[in-house]
Amino acid sequence: MRNIIIIxxxxxxxxxxxxxxxxxGPIEWIGPRLYKKELLTNIYKDPIELAYDSAxxxxxxxxxxxxxxxxxxxxxxxxxxxxxKIEGITRNKATAVDADTGEVYFGSNDGLYIYDPLTNSAxxxxxxxxNVLKIVIRDNNMYIIDANNHMLYKVNGKEVRKxxxxxxxxxxxxxGNKNVHFLTICGVFCAVKxxxxxxxxxxNVAYNFIVDLNKTYAITDDGVQEIDCxxxxxxxxxxxxxxxxxxxxxxxxxxxxxxxxxxxxxKPITSYVLYNISRKRGT
Numbered sequence: 001m002r003n004i005i006i007i008x009x010x011x012x013x014x015x016x017x018x019x020x021x022x023x024x025g026p027i028e029w030i031g032p033r034l035y036k037k038e039l040l041t042n043i044y045k046d047p048i049e050l051a052y053d054s055a056x057x058x059x060x061x062x063x064x065x066x067x068x069x070x071x072x073x074x075x076x077x078x079x080x081x082x083x084x085k086i087e088g089i090t091r092n093k094a095t096a097v098d099a100d101t102g103e104v105y106f107g108s109n110d111g112l113y114i115y116d117p118l119t120n121s122a123x124x125x126x127x128x129x130x131n132v133l134k135i136v137i138r139d140n141n142m143y144i145i146d147a148n149n150h151m152l153y154k155v156n157g158k159e160v161r162k163x164x165x166x167x168x169x170x171x172x173x174x175x176g177n178k179n180v181h182f183l184t185i186c187g188v189f190c191a192v193k194x195x196x197x198x199x200x201x202x203x204n205v206a207y208n209f210i211v212d213l214n215k216t217y218a219i220t221d222d223g224v225q226e227i228d229c230x231x232x233x234x235x236x237x238x239x240x241x242x243x244x245x246x247x248x249x250x251x252x253x254x255x256x257x258x259x260x261x262x263x264x265x266x267k268p269i270t271s272y273v274l275y276n277i278s279r280k281r282g283t
Contacts, residue, residue, distance in 0.1 A: 028266055030224070031238030035255065035266035041076050041083055042262040049095040050246045050256050050263070055102045056117075059256055061246070061263065062092045073106055073122070078250070078265055088122035089113055093147070096135035107132025107144065112155070126158040138174045138211075145169050152182065164191055173209035175216045179229040181209050188218065190229035198232040208247050219247060 026037040041047075044063040051060045058075045065072030065085070073092045076083035086106075094107030104115035111127040112135075133147035142155040143163060150169050153160040163180070166189065172182035180191040188200040203225055206218035218225045218234060225234040244257035255266040 027269070028241060030240065030255075030266075033253075034269045036269050038265040038267060040078060040081065040256075040263045040265055043083070044074060044263075045261055046245070047258040047261070047263050048246045049093075050248050050258060051095040051097045051104065052248060052250050052256060053097045053102055053104065054099065054251055059250075059263070060086075060095050060097065060104055060115075061258065062095055076263065078256075084120055086115065086120055086122055094132050094135040094144070096137050096142075098137045098140075098142075100140055105135055105137070105142070107135050109147070112144075127155070127160065130160060134171060136172065136174050138176075139178075143172070143174060143180075145172065150184075152180070163194065164197070166191070166197065171206070171209065173211050173216065175211050175229070176214040177229075179216070181206075181216050181218075181227060181229065183209075188227075188234075190227065190232065192230050198230065200227065200232050200234055202234040203227075208244060210247055210249060212249055219244060 028035045028037050040059065045066065047061045047063045049062040053060070057078050059078055060073065060075045062071050062073050068090060070090060071092045073086045073089060073095065074083055075086065089106055089108050091108050092106050093109070096105045106113040106115065106122050109131045111124055111130055112132055113122040114125050115122050130144070131147035132144050134145040136143045144153050144155060144160070146153055151167060152163040152169055152172060154163045166182060166184060168184040168186070170183045170185070172180060174180050178193050180194050182189055183206050187204045188206050189197055190200065191197050203218055203220050206220060208219040210217045210219070216227045217237070218227055219240070223236055223240050224238040226237045227234045242259050244259055247255065247257040250256050253268040257264055
């Protein structure tokens with residue numbers, strides 16, 4: 001331990017002992033896991049709608065652009081920290097990466113766009129009458145929210161088909177079992193296998209949904225809640241010391257999130273040294 005420069009000291013009181021953790025940078029503790037916190041960028045205003053491409057290690061996002069005087073889009077490489085703005089859209093609302101093909105899509109009030117890495121720009125590919133507010137791509141299928149009526153649709157080529165009859169949809173995600181988790185002004189719901197709609201009895205608001213394989217989590221005022229779709233229940237699995245504007249999973253257990261004007265990477269700490277210091281009674 002002689003060569004370790006101690007930058008931060010976190011002391012957590014556990015019953016009659018103090019557990020001292022020495023790290024070389026900021027950390028976050030989420031549930032049972034400890035993460036190293038890394039600032040990726042803080043040069044963009046209000047970044048949101050994070051979408052990660054494993055092949056290029058690029059993290060795409062939407063931000064408020066002072067030149068456009070509206071929302072724009074950009075990416076940052078999580079390894080090199082190189083970032084660039086992406087041209088081609090005047091009003092960006094949604095961002096998504098197809099994990100199978102690596103294709104990057106953006107949504108706007110005049111339809112759907114696809115990213116061209118050679119020109120670092122996006123071009124419109126259709127759905128001109130759709131105001132694309134949110135995009136989710138799961139198992140080679142694309143789903144969107146149309147901001148014109150706040151309903152869910154499944155995209156088939158250049159056509160869209162209504163997905164259920166839920167109205168006032170604000171946010172949604174789809175897990176590996178094809179359960180559709182969504183938030184409306186009336187609460188949090190889940191369409192089991194895309195059909196039977198069950199209202200969640202335990203949470204009324206989910207600021208973000210994050211999907212890890214077949215598990216879906218909701219970010220709420222009370223922390224991270226794991227959702228049981230069929231039963232319409234949720235149970236708390238972790239506290240959060242921050243309120244993310246956007247949050248997603250990356251590779252190898254990484255978590256990416258944005259807060260205020262910054263984007264962070266949380267990288268799991270797999271090994272560390274614990275010093276248990278016994279406390280004397282009365283001290």
